[in-house]
Amino acid sequence: MKEKIVLKGLKKSYADFSVALSFNVYEGEFLSLLGPSGSGKTTTLHLIAGFVTPDSGSIIKDGADITNFPPEKRNIGIVFQDYALFPYLNVFSNIAFGLKVKGRTNAEIRDLVENIARTLEIEKLLRKSPDKLSGGEKQRVALARAMIVKPDVLLMDEPLASLDAKIRERLREDLKSFHKKFGITIIYVTHDQTEAMYLSERIVLLNQGRVEQIGNAIDIYYHPQTEFVRDFVGKINHVKLKGRDVFVRPEDIGISKMKGDIKGRIKEIFYLGGVSEVRVETESDAITVVKLTKEIIDLKEGEEVYLNFGEERKENFK
Ligand code: ADP
Ligand code: MG
Numbered sequence: 001m002k003e004k005i006v007l008k009g010l011k012k013s014y015a016d017f018s019v020a021l022s023f024n025v026y027e028g029e030f031l032s033l034l035g036p037s038g039s040g041k042t043t044t045l046h047l048i049a050g051f052v053t054p055d056s057g058s059i060i061k062d063g064a065d066i067t068n069f070p071p072e073k074r075n076i077g078i079v080f081q082d083y084a085l086f087p088y089l090n091v092f093s094n095i096a097f098g099l100k101v102k103g104r105t106n107a108e109i110r111d112l113v114e115n116i117a118r119t120l121e122i123e124k125l126l127r128k129s130p131d132k133l134s135g136g137e138k139q140r141v142a143l144a145r146a147m148i149v150k151p152d153v154l155l156m157d158e159p160l161a162s163l164d165a166k167i168r169e170r171l172r173e174d175l176k177s178f179h180k181k182f183g184i185t186i187i188y189v190t191h192d193q194t195e196a197m198y199l200s201e202r203i204v205l206l207n208q209g210r211v212e213q214i215g216n217a218i219d220i221y222y223h224p225q226t227e228f229v230r231d232f233v234g235k236i237n238h239v240k241l242k243g244r245d246v247f248v249r250p251e252d253i254g255i256s257k258m259k260g261d262i263k264g265r266i267k268e269i270f271y272l273g274g275v276s277e278v279r280v281e282t283e284s285d286a287i288t289v290v291k292l293t294k295e296i297i298d299l300k301e302g303e304e305v306y307l308n309f310g311e312e313r314k315e316n317f318k
Contacts, residue, residue, distance in 0.1 A: 002027040003060075004185045005153060010047060010057035019043050019209035022057075025153070025187060030179050032188045032196040035206030036232065041189040044206070045155050048187065049078050061152065077151030081158040083138040085130040091141050092126040098149040116144045120178075136167040143178075153185045160195065172198055193233050197221070205229055221249075237287050241309060250277070250290035253307050255299070260306025269301055280307060 005025040012019050019040040025031045033041045046052040048059060050071035058067045066074050085094050092113055099109045117123040120140045130138060139159055146154060159175075160168045176199055179186055190196050196203050197217035205212040205220060205228075213225045224230035230247065237253070239246045241261065254260065255278060264282035276293040279286065287307060299305065 001029075004029070004062065005048065005187070006060040007044075007048070008058045008060065010044075010059065011055045012043060012047060012052060013055055017043075017209060019047070020057075021206075021209070021211055023204050023211060023214060025185060028183045028185055029202065030176075030186045030188065030200050032190055032200040032203045033206055034190055034193060034196040034203050035212075037191055039206040040209035041191070041206055042157055043209070045078070045157055045187065045189055048153075049076055049155055050074050075149075075151050076153045076155060077146035077149065078155040079139070079142045079146050079157070079159050081161050083130075083135075083142045085138060085141060085145075087130055089130075090126070091122065091128050091130065091133070094130065094141055095126075095144045095148055097145060102149065112148055113144075116148050119181075120144050134167075135163045136171055139163065139171060147182075147184075151184070153187065155187050155189075157189045158191070159188075161190070161192075168195075175199065205232070207232075235288055235290075238285070239287060239309070240284050246309065248309060250288045253287065253289045253309060255280070255289050255291060255296065256306045256308060257299075257303075258306065260308040262307050264305060264307055266299060266301050266303050266305055269296070269299065280305060282307070 003024045004027040007021050007023055010019070010021045017040070021044060033044055035041055043052060047054055050069060054067065058065055060066070061074065061076075086097065089097070095113050095116065096109050099112060104112070113126070114123065117126055120143060122137065122140045122144065125133060125137060125141065130141065133141065142159070160171055163171065172195060188196075188199060200217070202214060202216055203220055204214050207228050213220055213229045215223070220229055220233050224233065230236055235250050237248050237250060239248060262282050264280040264287065266278060267281050267286070268279045270277040271293055274293060275290055276296055278289045278291065278296055278299065280289060289307065
């Protein structure tokens with residue numbers, strides 16, 4: 001696989017925060033930077049885009065060192081969380097902006113704008129002003145504006161974070177098929193692990209400006225290499241079992257009225273639709289179990305149950 005972007009010992013220090021990173025992004029890859037708020041995701045993206053100058057290290061794109069290139073010479077597009085559309089320009093002119101800067105003719109611009117507007121299903125919005133658009137529509141316009149100049153790499157900073165759950169899911173699906181269709185290299189920033197796992201081929205997990213782990217959804221969920229990753233990605237139970245410390249995912253615990261490894265009492269049940277969360281208190285621990293709702297529909301709060309810990313899954317978290 002060809003490397004599209006390589007970050008080599010990239011460092012940037014602020015008064016009480018610093019990033020120090022090395023990782024690569026393959027051509028055509030959808031890569032997410034995942035981490036809690038304040039872990040350095042935006043700083044990393046701004047270093048790649050050229051808005052922030054590193055103290056040391058280098059940024060390679062297609063084999064060439066672009067560390068000292070100004071943003072407009074990098075051919076890297078960016079979509080911001082708050083859309084950053086130009087309020088005084090209509091949708092057409094917002095999308096056309098980058099082409100105008102590049103000096104394309106009006107006829108070319110019209111063709112290209114109409115074309116990308118069709119692809120993103122926003123052709124009906126072209127004459128509207130940005131302040132008349134919903135959040136989801138604004139984000140599509142921002143995506144069109146970034147994509148129309150055919151960047152080599154597209155950076156996205158929590159683009160779905162301020163949208164309603166339903167629209168967020170819809171745009172997430174669209175983004176995935178959009179990436180499949182265009183095959184562009186995308187570096188996507190999010191603090192939402194589900195979003196990162198849904199969208200990405202690989203995830204770079206950041207914590208305090210450092211890379212904790214790089215891997216796909218299965219790697220980081222089932223083979224976390226650090227305590228931080230184990231606790232950040234999904235829920236994990238820390239259970240004392242026959243004198244041993246065991247870490248086990250909520251869905252890997254069996255629950256039965258008849259028999260099992262340890263006895264407990266159901267404290268609460270949260271019905272979440274297709275799956276439900278059962279909180280069980282044992283003598284020593286508070287344990288969360290996740291099951292298909294239809295599998296636990298006969299359980300009640302206050303009831304005594306047994307929990308079962310299969311052998312195969314536990315191994316992953318020792
Ligand atoms: P994230 O996007 O993961 O939430 P950021 O990269 O925005 O994290 O910020 C990481 C840390 O860097 C924060 O503590 C923030 O205050 C600090 N930081 C970011 N930009 C600057 C700056 N220009 N000056 C000083 N500190 C900054
Ligand atoms: Mg950020």
